[in-house]
Amino acid sequence: MSTVAQIDEVKSNPWGGGRSPFSVEYGKLMMWFFLLSDVFTFSALLIFYGAMRFKNLSWPEPDYVFQSAPGIHGNAPLVFVGIMTFILIFSSVTMVLAVEAGHRKSKAEVIKWMVLTIIGGFTFLSCQAWEWSHLIHEGMNLHHNPFLNANGTPGAVQFGQLFFVITGFHGFHVFTGVIINIIILVNVIAGTYERRGHYNMVEKVGLYWHFVDLVWVFVFTFFYLV
Amino acid sequence: MATQAISNPAAVHHDHAHDHGHEHHHETFLNKYVFSQDHKMIAKQFLITGIIMAVIGMVFSILFRIQLAWPDKEFPFLEVILGKWGAGGRLDPNFYLSLVTIHGTIMVFFVLTAGLSGTFSNLLIPYQIGARDMASPFMNMLSYWFFFAASVVMCSSFFIQTGPASGGWTIYPPLSALPKAMPGSGLGMTLWLASMALFIASSLMGGINYISTVLNMRTKGMSMTKMPLTIWAFFFTAILGVLAFPVLFSAVILLIFDRSFGTSFYLSDIFIGGEALPNTGGSPILFQHLFWFLGHPEVYIIIMPALGITSEIIATNSRKPIFGYRAMIISLLGITFLSFIVWGHHMFVTGMNPFLGSVFMFTTLIIAVPSAVKTFNYLATLWRGNIRFTPAMMFAVGLVSFFITGGVTGLFLGNASLDINLHDTYFVVAHFHIVMGCAAIFGMLAGVYHWYPKLFGKMMNDKLGYLHFWMTFISAYLVFFPMHFMGLDGVPRRYYEFTEFEQFKQWLPLNQFITIAAIIGALGQLLFLYNFFVNIFRGKKAPQNPWNSNTLEWTTPVEHIHGNWPGEIPTVYRWSYDYSKPGAVQDFIPQNVPFSETISSNTPEDFGYHGDETQFVHEFYQAKHLTVSDEQKAEKAN
Ligand code: HEM
Numbered sequence A: 001m002s003t004v005a006q007i008d009e010v011k012s013n014p015w016g017g018g019r020s021p022f023s024v025e026y027g028k029l030m031m032w033f034f035l036l037s038d039v040f041t042f043s044a045l046l047i048f049y050g051a052m053r054f055k056n057l058s059w060p061e062p063d064y065v066f067q068s069a070p071g072i073h074g075n076a077p078l079v080f081v082g083i084m085t086f087i088l089i090f091s092s093v094t095m096v097l098a099v100e101a102g103h104r105k106s107k108a109e110v111i112k113w114m115v116l117t118i119i120g121g122f123t124f125l126s127c128q129a130w131e132w133s134h135l136i137h138e139g140m141n142l143h144h145n146p147f148l149n150a151n152g153t154p155g156a157v158q159f160g161q162l163f164f165v166i167t168g169f170h171g172f173h174v175f176t177g178v179i180i181n182i183i184i185l186v187n188v189i190a191g192t193y194e195r196r197g198h199y200n201m202v203e204k205v206g207l208y209w210h211f212v213d214l215v216w217v218f219v220f221t222f223f224y225l226v
Numbered sequence B: 001m002a003t004q005a006i007s008n009p010a011a012v013h014h015d016h017a018h019d020h021g022h023e024h025h026h027e028t029f030l031n032k033y034v035f036s037q038d039h040k041m042i043a044k045q046f047l048i049t050g051i052i053m054a055v056i057g058m059v060f061s062i063l064f065r066i067q068l069a070w071p072d073k074e075f076p077f078l079e080v081i082l083g084k085w086g087a088g089g090r091l092d093p094n095f096y097l098s099l100v101t102i103h104g105t106i107m108v109f110f111v112l113t114a115g116l117s118g119t120f121s122n123l124l125i126p127y128q129i130g131a132r133d134m135a136s137p138f139m140n141m142l143s144y145w146f147f148f149a150a151s152v153v154m155c156s157s158f159f160i161q162t163g164p165a166s167g168g169w170t171i172y173p174p175l176s177a178l179p180k181a182m183p184g185s186g187l188g189m190t191l192w193l194a195s196m197a198l199f200i201a202s203s204l205m206g207g208i209n210y211i212s213t214v215l216n217m218r219t220k221g222m223s224m225t226k227m228p229l230t231i232w233a234f235f236f237t238a239i240l241g242v243l244a245f246p247v248l249f250s251a252v253i254l255l256i257f258d259r260s261f262g263t264s265f266y267l268s269d270i271f272i273g274g275e276a277l278p279n280t281g282g283s284p285i286l287f288q289h290l291f292w293f294l295g296h297p298e299v300y301i302i303i304m305p306a307l308g309i310t311s312e313i314i315a316t317n318s319r320k321p322i323f324g325y326r327a328m329i330i331s332l333l334g335i336t337f338l339s340f341i342v343w344g345h346h347m348f349v350t351g352m353n354p355f356l357g358s359v360f361m362f363t364t365l366i367i368a369v370p371s372a373v374k375t376f377n378y379l380a381t382l383w384r385g386n387i388r389f390t391p392a393m394m395f396a397v398g399l400v401s402f403f404i405t406g407g408v409t410g411l412f413l414g415n416a417s418l419d420i421n422l423h424d425t426y427f428v429v430a431h432f433h434i435v436m437g438c439a440a441i442f443g444m445l446a447g448v449y450h451w452y453p454k455l456f457g458k459m460m461n462d463k464l465g466y467l468h469f470w471m472t473f474i475s476a477y478l479v480f481f482p483m484h485f486m487g488l489d490g491v492p493r494r495y496y497e498f499t500e501f502e503q504f505k506q507w508l509p510l511n512q513f514i515t516i517a518a519i520i521g522a523l524g525q526l527l528f529l530y531n532f533f534v535n536i537f538r539g540k541k542a543p544q545n546p547w548n549s550n551t552l553e554w555t556t557p558v559e560h561i562h563g564n565w566p567g568e569i570p571t572v573y574r575w576s577y578d579y580s581k582p583g584a585v586q587d588f589i590p591q592n593v594p595f596s597e598t599i600s601s602n603t604p605e606d607f608g609y610h611g612d613e614t615q616f617v618h619e620f621y622q623a624k625h626l627t628v629s630d631e632q633k634a635e636k637a638n
């Protein structure tokens, strides 16, 4: 009998079947693959941006376009977007803390950090709304770009168009992230995950949230820095 | 068969968690047939929707073939069925373009992507890897319903005033970006884009499900290298889809802004009716880059599942192990990787820098290598096999034939210097119809014939199957082969009436010949439809393992049950290609038969021993002492 067991023994290595090779439940795996595909969505948009920028001989100067903040008119290049970026990254930190609290199954703390994350998300969206309306007020829209190129030629319209489309698409991601975070928060408060015995859902939305923040770093780099 | 694992109580664990949720499950009509979350039912839904879409696409093709063959004749029935688009019995030129566009879209996306992957990935992934269902049955259901909605939206564009999209399945701007460009660029194009957005969502949900299922849900013992090649093919296909479709999505977003919000991403310096549009600085070529970054992987999304299905069917029906199992996996991997870096071969004539063109030419020609590896492995598997010509096998062999023919013309087109002449001619039409319209469709039909007993628990009629095969095979070659010569003569594709040009008048008789062949081929499909739909109800009851196959799906009961296996999920001990293993009692050994039960056929390699065979001793190994006559026999067989 023992020899039978040996020859028919099924090796129990991670890839041998009968278990998840990464010890990750399927939901998280699916989130990873979704994010991977979203990477391609954003990459396509940002590469398009790059192509447009090189196609146009010159391009508006970000330091000049983005130099205002609420109460400050001009001469404060990138201050406001720096604050926005800081807020978003900070909300990623609170999300990490929420996930960590979930591991300890501490409901009260999960709630606290989730609430802070949601506030961070809303603040970011509000900042974006202010910036959009400010730029629209200055005359930038989908048909027109008032900001001259660096070499003094009339501003490339694609600058404004891509700005609105890409930051809008990213903002839409943030917005859905906030909504999902709220749903999860409601579930946390209702005790759904406490009964389930784990806070995996918080981890999954956490992945999404970090991803959205990471994308912002690239959007930020493309539009504001280079 | 005594297949339960003796040695692994752990396998039991694995299933329990799963069974749990299903215990108090009330089956109503709605959740059994409509909003089903069962992978087998979803597979049937995909298949039947795919077949309906295929019939629609086929009818369209006959309509525009009639126009090409008899451009001056009036066909009163056209007016009857098409109304104003067939006024006076003549096909409206704009409607001709719509038919071509929607025919291509339906066939490429709805039939050969969703219909093929949706059906067979859903059916076979859980079955063949030994899982109760998909990783997320709910997302799986959503995936089908998004696909269904996409189909409805696409078809609905035939019922609007201005007609469906008509800029070609590749929807290049500016035709697609300017609603005023042509009738089909208006609402029809909008519906096309809406439909594709739904389609992309469906394909994404399906894809991440397939990937997660393959990675996470394999039964005990089903290591990646014991998986049937079908699963490998579906796995890579899903990866391609998950990474390529989002790029189309981005392209579509930008296109929508150009269409509806006046941006100029793809538009520059355009005049309509002598009037200049305000758009400047955009580039239509960038759309082509984004489109073909999806578009080329897309053609492999279409062919790879068909190749996977063929591997399985050819091995089963040759009663031989597949030749070069690992080479097959590596070539699938190679194709997956390379297909992301060849898209430029669709754009050689866009004014691309010739150096860049030569890079794309290089990668394109390399992709022929893994394709050829697969072909040779099929041939080697067939070689001296104990071949059973079931209808499925006929179609699988047909695939190999078409894949060779189409692959060779792919090499012509991959050469930039040849493609500059051949681009946008009928040569390209011939190429891609032979690889997709024939090879991939044959793979899909082979799969239907082969797994019909598993899908519906009934058998199809073989005689009708053979007749269907020969009609399809012959007419497909008669239709598409001559198109190469038209292409070499420079006949352009997508023309309503190219025989009006003096230099192409001579092709009119050939056009008529092709159309007649196409009509005969289409009639052949009626045999299939009859065979398919009637036998769902009236077919002979299928045995559990009608083809004496090794894979796990044939260990499930004929009647579908929730969770697939009534008891424990079988454990897997061996790969799925133990056909005609020397010394075995039967000419097949299913994957779930342990080695302790097959002492007479075990080889030293099965024990991980690769040295001198005569030195090997093991309780469960019988050295094969060949008698002289056996040896002679073996000699002859080799
Ligand atoms: C040996 C591998 C192959 C090579 C080297 C190859 C090469 C090419 C090239 C260079 C073109 C561009 C022709 C032109 O527009 O001027 C082309 C077009 C096309 N190929 Fe292939 N091909 C291969 C296999 C396949 C397969 C397996 C499929 C589908 C299952 C496929 C589907 C298509 C389609 C749909 C088009 C035309 C798209 C259009 O313009 O509408 N090809 N192929």
Ligand SMILES: [Cu+2]
Binding pocket: B295, B296, B299, B342, B343, B345, B346
């Ligand atoms: Cu291609």
